[in-house]
Amino acid sequence: MYQTKIEFFYCCCMKIEKTLHSRIDKINFNHISSFGNHFSDHMFCSEFRNGEWKNSMIKPFGNIWISPISLVFHYGQAVFEGMKAYKDKNEEVFLFRPKENFKRINKSAIRLEMPTIPESIFMNGLKKLIDIDRDWIPKNYGQSLYIRPFLIAIDDGVLSAKPSNDYLFMIISTPADSYYYKDSLKIKIEEKYSRSASGGVGFTKASGNYASSFYPTKLAKEEGFDQVLWTDSSTHTLIEESGTMNVFFWLKNKLITPQANENILSGITCNSILSLAKKEGIDVQERDLRVSEIIDGLKNGVLKEAFGCGTAVVVNYFKTISYQGTDFSLPDLPEKKRISLRLKKNLLDIQHNLSEDPFGWRFRLKKFST
Ligand SMILES: Cc1ncc(COP(=O)(O)O)c(C=O)c1O
Numbered sequence: 001m002y003q004t005k006i007e008f009f010y011c012c013c014m015k016i017e018k019t020l021h022s023r024i025d026k027i028n029f030n031h032i033s034s035f036g037n038h039f040s041d042h043m044f045c046s047e048f049r050n051g052e053w054k055n056s057m058i059k060p061f062g063n064i065w066i067s068p069i070s071l072v073f074h075y076g077q078a079v080f081e082g083m084k085a086y087k088d089k090n091e092e093v094f095l096f097r098p099k100e101n102f103k104r105i106n107k108s109a110i111r112l113e114m115p116t117i118p119e120s121i122f123m124n125g126l127k128k129l130i131d132i133d134r135d136w137i138p139k140n141y142g143q144s145l146y147i148r149p150f151l152i153a154i155d156d157g158v159l160s161a162k163p164s165n166d167y168l169f170m171i172i173s174t175p176a177d178s179y180y181y182k183d184s185l186k187i188k189i190e191e192k193y194s195r196s197a198s199g200g201v202g203f204t205k206a207s208g209n210y211a212s213s214f215y216p217t218k219l220a221k222e223e224g225f226d227q228v229l230w231t232d233s234s235t236h237t238l239i240e241e242s243g244t245m246n247v248f249f250w251l252k253n254k255l256i257t258p259q260a261n262e263n264i265l266s267g268i269t270c271n272s273i274l275s276l277a278k279k280e281g282i283d284v285q286e287r288d289l290r291v292s293e294i295i296d297g298l299k300n301g302v303l304k305e306a307f308g309c310g311t312a313v314v315v316n317y318f319k320t321i322s323y324q325g326t327d328f329s330l331p332d333l334p335e336k337k338r339i340s341l342r343l344k345k346n347l348l349d350i351q352h353n354l355s356e357d358p359f360g361w362r363f364r365l366k367k368f369s370t
Pocket residue numbers: 082241242243244245246265266267268269270309310311312
């Protein structure tokens with residue numbers, strides 16, 4: 001895909017092939033057009049074969065060759081993560097809570113009957129890759145390098161519906177602008193389709209969860225919505241999450257989020273927002289949240305704010321929630337009065353090393369000597 005000249009060396013028990021033809025001048029960091037368009041110069045790969053992890057390496061970003069028999073194509077054994085690296089004013093680099101992503105990808109892997117990734121492979125691969133590509137991390141407030149670790153089944157033996165023997169773990173990254181997905185979102189409470197079901201894989205970042213959400217989301221977009229707000233699959237009376245975001249509601253002076261359970265991804269941003277809100281003394285509740293509470297709150301004017309949060313968007317507030325064909329508008333608060341934006345700023349300040357880190361979330365990425 002990309003022509004490279006290569007420089008070889010070994011570090012942290014991994015082979016490193018560095019490109020001599022960086023593509024970094026192709027990107028305007030002051031105007032990163034859209035998310036996921038440009039990928040940094042290198043990628044990390046490690047293989048699981050014959051029951052052991054081997055061949056860890058960093059190499060120039062490019063296409064990979066795997067057999068069409070690979071079980072990822074047929075039975076969907078694939079899990080992934082999303083995380084970010086930030087720069088501070090002195091261009092020091094910080095990963096945000098990377099060990100949480102490490103733990104979560106392995107939780108997902110176990111549920112999909114895939115091998116877990118050793119911490120040394122995940123963390124050394126991540127640290128070395130981001131160090132090599134540190135120039136790809138944008139410098140402005142809110143900008144970041146979005147990092148995508150993923151694990152796929154690559155068995156090329158027998159095409160049968162069983163777990164793969166062989167797997168490939170990779171990490172790639174893409175510069176991300178400070179962006180609102182949109183200034184504010186118009187959301188539809190979904191009552192027909194479901195994202196996850198009891199006993200299923202909703203709590204994991206299994207790729208199939210996203211594939212199955214595309215069609216209902218497309219239908220909602222055709223109706224003029226930005227996203228669907230998922231509800232539980234059996235009764236459609238409990239709020240779950242929205243797109244790639246966990247959700248919060250500022251209802252009757254309480255900040256409420258549906259309790260993460262087997263149907264809801266336990267979001268690292270959500271968890272961080274909860275901690276920040278509690279620290280501010282906000283009355284926070286993680287619990288089952290009924291659709292009827294939201295609709296009553298909208299009708300009675302006691303639902304003041306609603307927002308989604310996740311690694312990609314950080315925080316994005318909702319302006320309209322639609323239920324059974326009726327659109328309910330949320331109060332049009334000035335930005336300064338929004339709890340969502342205050343919590344977002346508190347989080348970004350920690351991520352960019354602009355404020356204290358009372359929870360120990362920042363992970364300083366030292367420069368390697370090579
Ligand atoms: C379905 C889903 N819910 C919630 C989130 C938010 O999780 P996090 O804050 O860890 O990015 C994501 C994004 O990863 C997601 O894909």
